[in-house]
Amino acid sequence: MSFETIIGLEIHAELHTKSKIFCSCSTEFGAKPNANTCPICLGLPGTLPVLNEEVVNLAIKAGMALNCEINKLNKMDRKNYFYPDLPKAYQTSQFDLPICKGGHVELDVDGTKRMVRLNRIHIEEDAGKLVHLEDEPVSLIDYNRVGVPLIEIVSEPDMRSPEEAVAFVKTLKSILEYGEISDCRMEQGSLRCDANISIRRLGQETYNTKVEIKNINSFKELQKALEKEEKRQRELYAFGEEFKIKQETRRWDAAKGKTMPMRSKEDAHDYRYFPEPDLVPIIIKDEQIESIKSTLPEMPASKKERFINLYGLSEKEVDIIVDDKALAHFYEDTVTAGANPKTVANWVLGDILRLLKEKEISSDSIPVTPQGLYELLKLIEEGKISNTAGKEVFEEMFASGKSAEEIVKAKGLTQISDTSELERIVDEILDNNPQSISDFAAGKTQAAGFLMGQLMKASKGKANPKVAKEIIDAKLKERVENL
Structure with missing residues (x-):
């Protein structure tokens, strides 16, 4: 019997603000544990929250970028549960009146176009971080992350494979980065993903019991976690043991290569949501929406189309270049300096990506400037150095920050054209x-x-x-x- 996989995702993206959602504490990553805290974000008695206006503006911006409808009247709610990393014993979130509803994201999966619908986007505060000590029966708590503002983007269960789920997160990440809504540094936890997965027989319209996999923070681990959970559920169905699939929360254990049970999955009523009594409802005016709309930059889909038409790049080339905002800016700045668009694309997709990977450098920290790359390509084009020498020079530029002219002169690489x-x-x-x-x-x-x-x-x-x-x-x- 044939089955199909049903996947829905919940993406938590920390917003690109300098201060927390309800207080003036810094959102800086990597600070000394518990340095960025105050009585408000620690929930001490007698303190009152003040909503950060920039949080609302960025959430509206995200809604526009993701084709959502903006709710002009929305409110904050208390989501009640106990966990050590939540000092107030409740999380300030949004329940029945989120800031955005609906929306969609268009995907390209191996040349096939797909649209994934969004259910909603809501604002909430992040929780702290537990640090588990090896060989010690205790855990430490870092509350620096408590109160860091985030949006949760909830998709409809429209994805049918792990590959589509990964493509969805990659596309979403790119949109949020272009909009300067979140820095989306998955390695720092500013973009995290919860995946809901179930399977059903082909042709069946109702959904079966779903499992939630929590806090996945890389594309690679998302793919693996979904593949393994998909396999686990299919095997249970094959042996007539689908009753063993419970509505539960599981975690991905990368070392063991499988998902592990954590706890039974709660329903909304388990959290006893109620309106946050210390915050007034959020009223959004048309002028505010229009003002934010005017700040939206060129989005990835539009940039891809422009790069294809203007620079003659292939869809495969623009998919790689444009999906990375910093890389796309580096590419276009080099072309604007005067370099040949196809030549620059070859260097970006070849030597630059290779060196970034080898040296574990992010694309927003490329040590060679666009002008520097243009000057190197000009030397090659004019026949002053060979293409082979050019690659040698570029590696030296990458390592030392020196100009192409300096390196060519020092190494005596000028070609003989006399x-x-x-x-x-x-x-x-x-x-x-x-x-x-x-x-x-x-x-x-x-x-x-x-x-x-x-x-x-x-x-x-x-x-x-x-x-x-x-x-x-x-x-x-x-x-x-x-x-």
């Missing part, structure tokens, strides 16, 4: 290799290749290949005619 000098060397080589002339006359074209090798050896690799080939061909024909 025809009189190259003719002199070629004549000398032909004089010392008369057999090559005879071979060429006999139709053995590889003789020209041998002579090119000798020329490169004699010039220490500095001969301009294009000029050198023309001279060798002309000299060979001249010598053959004189045989």
